Amino acid sequence: MIKAPFAIGVDLGGTRLRAALITADGSIVKRAETATLASSGPETVLQQIEALAKEVAQSVEPQQICGLGLCAPGPLDTKAGLALSTPTITGFTDFPIQAFLAQRVPWPVLLENDAIAATYGEWKFGAGQTLENLVYVTASTGIGGGAVVDGNLLHGRKGMAAHFGHMTIAPDGPLCACGNKGCWEALASGSALDKMARTIGLSDARAVFAAATNDNKEARLLVDETAQWLGIGLVNLMHLYSPDCIILGGGLSNGFDLLSIGISHRVKSAAMPPFQNIPIVKAALADNSGLVGAGAMVFDQN
Ligand SMILES: [Zn+2]
Incomplete structure (x- = not known):
């Protein structure tokens, strides 16, 4: 089977929410961002992530995308898929963000701490190659x-x-x-x-x-x-x-x-x-x- 050529990266911050469709060499095909509705509750934030991910995915078939990587501020338990206590986003306390997002999008969802994801980005494609x-x-x-x-x-x-x-x-x-x-x-x-x-x-x-x-x-x-x-x-x-x-x-x-x-x-x-x-x-x-x-x-x- 040929590997799906695209992945979606989402960076959820307390003020900005960003999403991009990327290729395996780290190139951004499409990017979108919006203000995070951080005090409107987790359901609203999940809706925002879903909408932005689908927006950047529009130009390709869903099966061409191998998954969605979501990074967010810690502390997260990325092994259990939980936001433990994110002070900048209301309701993100012991919140199973990975499972809830996976119900909304047609791709497998990976959860990572935002700074660890950024470390990985800089290591693979940035200043630390x-x-x-x-x-x-x-x-x-x-x-x-x-x-x-x-x-x-x-x-x-x-x-x-x-x-x-x-x-x-x-x-x-x-x-x-x-x-x-x-x-x-x-x-x-x-x-x-x-x-x-x-x-x-x-x-x-x-x-x-x-x-x-x-x-x-x-x-x-x-x-x-x-x-x-x-x-x-x-x-x-x-x-x-x-x-x-x-x-x-x-x-x-x-x-x-x-x-x-x-x-x-x-x-x-x-x-x-x-x-x-x-x-x-x-x-x-x-x-x-x-x-x-x-x-x-x-x-x-x-
Ligand atoms: Zn401190």
Whole structure:
């Protein structure tokens, strides 16, 4: 039997829902996105996923599609197909999203953590191609990630490995969305920089990067502070995983060039010498890492 040439990748976020029809080489044939109706309940969100998946699938026969890979924010139990407690989407508590979605679409459904799917996308088709070891970190609303170790994508118990954002970096630091204090994402995510931006009269992280580019001193200090916190976590990950490369994605990577100066300083001062030359690069697939990764996983499961 000839293998179906297409898969659907869906990236469910707390604010955006994206879907794409992809081929086995990671090319996007058709892509669509919409705002997630995150507070309207799980039934509405399922309807949205079904509609968007069917929209991107329109141009081909259903049997030409080998499956649908859905990625969503954690914690998920991807082995049981459950959303355990997604703070950004109402009703996603112990919610059997994989089984419910499979009832609505004519394809097998695979469930993956969004950052692990993005890691896979960057590994297969993006900035980490051919590497045996890599760490991917996405910093936007929160911080998530994934790791490839000795040529294997890390999943861990219940598929919950690599929730890097909740490493405690400063025990007396700001409160995190998870309830703990001083988590990495409470200090170094896009939302952490958004909050700091408002203390100097700027709207958000993007405005901070623009002002820092124009040599605004206060904005530069905020960029340096964020880079410091990012660097502290990245050095921890270097020591933990000894990756061939660290890939940085998510909204905060829009300021990659500005941040990388401070990150390099932190790496130089805190990483043990044999770890200091691990390259830190920007993600290559931007918003599509998760989509493409989730779709590609379907091919690789068949
Ligand atoms: Zn946390």
